[in-house]
Amino acid sequence: MRKSQSILSGRSMNAVAIRLSRGFSLIEILVTVLILAIGLLGLAGLQGTSLRNNQSAYARTQATHLAYEIVDAMRANVTVARSGGYNVGYGAAPSASGIAQADLTAWRNRITAILPSGDGQIAQNGNVLTIGIRWDDSRGVEAIQEFQVVTQL
Numbered sequence: 001m002r003k004s005q006s007i008l009s010g011r012s013m014n015a016v017a018i019r020l021s022r023g024f025s026l027i028e029i030l031v032t033v034l035i036l037a038i039g040l041l042g043l044a045g046l047q048g049t050s051l052r053n054n055q056s057a058y059a060r061t062q063a064t065h066l067a068y069e070i071v072d073a074m075r076a077n078v079t080v081a082r083s084g085g086y087n088v089g090y091g092a093a094p095s096a097s098g099i100a101q102a103d104l105t106a107w108r109n110r111i112t113a114i115l116p117s118g119d120g121q122i123a124q125n126g127n128v129l130t131i132g133i134r135w136d137d138s139r140g141v142e143a144i145q146e147f148q149v150v151t152q153l
Contacts, residue, residue: 055139062114063133063147066107070122070131071151073103082127082153090121090134111135127153 074081077099085100094104104122111118115135123130134146 052139056137056145059115059135059137059145060147063118063135063145064149066111066114066120067131067133067147067149069110070103070107070120071129071149073107074122074129075153077103078153081124081129084124086122086129087124088120088122090119090132092121129153 070086074086077085080086080096080098080100085096086104088094088096088104094101094108096104108120111120111133115133116139117136119134121132123132129149129151131149131151132146133148134144137143137145
């Protein structure tokens with residue numbers, strides 16, 4: 001008789017354990033889903049930051065390329081460049097004529113086409129040139145970015 005009592009008590013203990021653990025796996029799943037949702041929100045935030053920084057880096061790369069492009073044009077027309085024919089301020093119309101005006105107009109058109117609200121300037125002090133390019137980087141890190149190249153003819 002003792003054997004049957006121990007079997008019954010073992011079965012009833014299993015039944016009690018099953019009843020007590022009922023719904024426990026549902027709680028585990030809900031906690032897992034919550035942790036997964038928080039992780040996915042974190043990944044979405046990282047993706048947004050990555051896109052913003054990538055756009056800003058692209059604009060800086062284009063500004064670098066555009067600055068060196070006008071430096072190359074000035075070195076190809078060094079006589080006019082040394083006489084100040086390429087000097088132009090932000091927002092000012094080029095006062096040069098001939099090849100220098102064509103170079104400056106094409107350069108400014110590329111700046112405005114590639115960079116949002118882009119503008120460029122060239123200042124000369126003797127043989128030292130400072131080429132500046134600025135643009136609206138409000139989608140990136142800061143509102144206004146400026147890139148400058150200082151070179152010598």
